[in-house]
Structures are given as C-alpha cells and as structure tokens.
Amino acid sequence: MKISAVIPAAGSGERFGGKKQLKNLDGRPLLYHTLQPFIRSALINEIVVVVPKKDVDQVDRELRSMISAKPVKVVAGGNSRQVSVHNGLAATDESSELICVHDAVRPFVTEGLIEKAVKACSEHDGVIVAQSSTDTIKKVMEDQILETLPRETIWRAQTPQVFSKLALQEALELAEAEDIQGTDEASLLERIGYQVGFVEGSSLNIKITTEEDWVFAEAIYNRLQE
Ligand code: CTP
Ligand code: MG
Numbered sequence: 031m032k033i034s035a036v037i038p039a040a041g042s043g044e045r046f047g048g049k050k051q052l053k054n055l056d057g058r059p060l061l062y063h064t065l066q067p068f069i070r071s072a073l074i075n076e077i078v079v080v081v082p083k084k085d086v087d088q089v090d091r092e093l094r095s096m097i098s099a100k101p102v103k104v105v106a107g108g109n110s111r112q113v114s115v116h117n118g119l120a121a122t123d124e125s126s127e128l129i130c131v132h133d134a135v136r137p138f139v140t141e142g143l144i145e146k147a148v149k150a151c152s153e154h155d156g157v158i159v160a161q162s163s164t165d166t167i168k169k170v171m172e173d174q175i176l177e178t179l180p181r182e183t184i185w186r187a188q189t190p191q192v193f194s195k196l197a198l199q200e201a202l203e204l205a206e207a208e209d210i211q212g213t214d215e216a217s218l219l220e221r222i223g224y225q226v227g228f229v230e231g232s233s234l235n236i237k238i239t240t241e242e243d244w245v246f247a248e249a250i251y252n253r254l255q256e
Contacts, residue, residue, distance in 0.1 A: 033148060034126040034195075035068045035077045036118035037061070039089075039134030040107020042082070050238050051134040052085070055251055060238065061089070062096060063137040063251075068130075069100050071141045073148050075126065076101040079134070080118040083107070112211055112218075116202045122195070129198050131215050132189045135238040138250055139190060146229045147192045154227035156193035158216045160185040161231045188231045191215050197224050 039051040039061050052059045061079070068074050081089045083106040090104040105121045107114030115131055122129060128151060132139055143159055150157040163184040169176045191214060193201075201218035205211070212218040216226045234250050236243060 031128060032075045032123065032126040033073055033128040033130055033192075034122035035074050035130045035132060035144075036115055036122065037064065037068070037077065037079045037132055037134050038107065038111050038114040038118065040080045040082050040114040041111065041135075045240050046238065046243075047241060049082070049085075050244075051081075052089075053244075055137065055247060059092075060137050060247075061134045062093075064132070064134050064139065065093075065097070065102075067139055067141045067144060068132070069097055071144050073145055074100070074130065076103070076123055078103045078105060078118045078121045080105055080107040080114045110211055111213075112202065112205065112215075115215060116206070119195070119198060119202065127195055128192055129195050130190050130192045131198075132191075133237055136189055136235055137238070137247065138232070138234045138236065138254070140232070140235075143229075143232060143235060144190050147190045150227055150229050151192050151194075155197045155224035156191065156216060156219050156226040158191040158214070158226060158228050159188045159231035159235065160228040161188065161233060162186075185228060187214050187216060187228075188235050188237070189214070193219060193226075 043050045051061045068077050086104055086106050093102050103121050105117055147157045147159050163181055166181050167179045167184050205218045219226050238247055
C-alpha cells in the first residue's frame with residue numbers, strides 16, 4: 031500500500047511570534063528535524079511539504095540539497111491549516127492510498143509512532159496518535175466552570191494522523207462546502223461518520239506553539255542527543 035506524508039508547514043506562527051517551522055534548532059530548520067523520521071521510515075513512499083507561498087522556491091531548493099533518499103514535493107499552503115492540508119493532499123501521487131498528516135512543528139515524532147499509527151489503520155478509516163490527559167479538564171463559560179469532564183475519557187490529539195486518502199478527500203471537500211474549520215483532520219472525518227481510532231502517543235511529541243515551547247524543544251533535543 032502506497033503512503034504519502036503531508037506535512038503542513040504554511041502557518042505564520044502568530045502565537046510564537048514568527049515562522050517557528052523555519053527557526054533553526056541546532057543549526058537546522060525545525061522542519062528539517064521533523065522530516066527525518068519520514069525520510070527514514072520504509073512505510074512512507076513520498077513526502078509533500080506545504081509551506082507559505084512565498085517560501086516555496088527557497089524551501090524546495092534547501093530540501094533538495096539536503097534530501098535525496100525519497101521524493102519530496104514542496105507546495106504552497108493556504109489561509110488555514112485545513113486548506114494547506116488539502117493543497118498537500120492534491121499534490122500526492124495518484125497511486126497513494128493512505129495519507130499521513132503530521133505538523134511540521136512537532137519535531138520529535140519517531141519512526142515508531144508513524145509506523146504504529148499506519149499499522150492500526152487497517153482496522154479503521156483513520157488513526158490518530160493521542161495521549162491520555164494527566165490534567166483534569168474543565169468546561170468553562172466566561173469566568174465560570176460549567177462542569178468537570180471525566181478525565182479517563184479525555185485524550186489529547188497529536189499528529190501523525192493517518193487516513194484513507196478517499197475518506198480524507200471527502201471530509202475536506204464536505205467541510206469546505208459547509209464552511210466548517212476543524213482544528214485537526216480527524217474531527218472532519220468524525221463529523222461525517224467515519225470511524226477514527228487512536229494509538230498512544232508520546233509526551234515528547236510536543237507541538238511548538240508559543241515561545242516558551244522552544245525551551246522544551248531545546249531540552250528534549252539535547253536529551254535525545256545524549
Ligand atoms: N499550518 C499550515 N497552514 C496554515 C496554518 C498552519 O500549514 N494556514 C501548519 C503550521 O505551519 C504548523 C501546523 O499547521 O506546522 C500547526 O499549526 P499551528 O501550531 O497553529 O501553527 P501556526 O498556525 O503557524 O501558528 P499560529 O496559530 O499561532 O499562527
Ligand atoms: Mg494555527
């Protein structure tokens with residue numbers, strides 16, 4: 031079965047204060063680190079990286095000089111993550127049957143996590159990597175707590191998220207037609223009745239969202255080098 035990785039990297043990093051996906055970690059752009067396990071994994075046949083329109087040529091040149099082991103395409107993103115993923119999907123090879131979506135700003139993904147999610151896909155329409163919540167989660171309205179959600183039912187979605195290409199295509203098209211924006215791809219499949227499973231993620235697989243997260247990223251990176 032052919033599998034394409036789609037790596038959305040077209041955000042502007044408003045909360046971070048700049049394009050975190052291109053910020054250097056140990057002398058290499060974050061995006062480069064994120065791509066390594068996808069390049070190494072024998073399950074991934076091609077990689078589509080989605081970047082801001084004005085960065086396409088430069089990123090394409092840089093990745094070409096660094097990566098030769100696997101086909102890598104660089105395409106332009108859109109105004110939302112959803113549109114960026116859709117653009118990436120549209121650029122995948124016709125023969126690919128599964129799509130593995132992974133945030134460019136989760137650099138500590140491993141081959142093991144990718145492979146665990148892909149393998150579990152045989153039993154579902156899609157599979158995401160998730161982690162059980164160690165915090166108690168409250169539902170709030172303005173400055174009031176409405177209720178405390180039962181913690182054992184709360185899982186935090188990460189990426190990779192792997193889907194049947196046809197199901198993901200349908201979910202993205204319907205969401206666009208109905209003007210719905212999901213914060214991840216899985217939610218777009220769930221809402222139209224597809225079965226999405228999950229496998230246990232890793233607390234090292236953090237998403238770099240704010241400037242403070244860079245501190246954790248450097249600490250994790252340094253620990254993993256030891
Ligand atoms: N992303 C994308 N296209 C967009 C918006 C986001 O490809 N229009 C990507 C980001 O580059 C990132 C991933 O989706 O790899 C997760 O998004 P997020 O952490 O929200 O990054 P940004 O959107 O860049 O940050 P912010 O929301 O703070 O602006
Ligand atoms: Mg965003």
